Amino acid sequence: DQQVKQNSPSLSVQEGRISILNCDYTNSMFDYFLWYKKYPAEGPTFLISISSIKDKNEDGRFTVFLNKSAKHLSLHIVPSQPGDSAVYFCAASAAGGFKTIFGAGTRLFVKA
Amino acid sequence: DTGVSQDPRHKITKRGQNVTFRCDPISEHNRLYWYRQTLGQGPEFLTYFQNEAQLEKSRLLSDRFSAERPKGSFSTLEIQRTEQGDSAMYLCASSFLGIGGLQETQYFGPGTRLLVL
DSSP: OOSEEOOOSEEEEETTSOEEEEEEEOOTTEEEEEEEEEOTTSOOEEEEEEETTOSEEEETTEEEEEETTTTEEEEEESSOOGGGOEEEEEEEEETTOOOEEEOOOEEEEEEO | OOSOEEEOSEEEEOTTOOEEEEEEOOTTOOEEEEEEEOTTSOOEEEEEEETTEEEEEOTTSOTTEEEEOGGGSOEEEEEOSOOGGGOEEEEEEEEOOOTTOOOOOOEEOOOEEEEEO
């Protein structure tokens, strides 16, 4: 069962514009959400996280929005840069739980 | 470099051979995870350790797989009698969860890419 879903396998954006990556989850017990970025031949790199007590968390060009009622979160990258081209994974976990469940990833292409 | 390290980065083996991978976590981290990632998928949980204790194993981890974390430091993942379906990227991650802590962020190593011929 896919508890964390990233329905867009890929996204192409022009440099300087906004990139919006989406993620849906099904388990209402999830209360901590993370985004990881992965370049080819490297492990995932932690990008930003959000707790379920918040609906927004911002770190520089990266903002994560959480809509608990819709069980949906999104990552906004503004402005997008060619170096942002990578695969982005959404992940979720439950308080005190050991398992972090990952989505299948969205490949972002930022065109110069 | 104080990040998570994994060795080797690449391994090619023949079907039926045994392979062992090593992970060195971030030194102050008490939790260590192993994941497997195949093309087009996100990391899939295999097993995790709290200090030296292995607390959970996924059903993905058949009896051909074994993991250890002696002394709560580095960890090894061994695959016996490898099969072609074992070809994947094996990722290690570590985190710190204090007493009473509820949320943790895992930090990943670069992975070991296994190809079974």
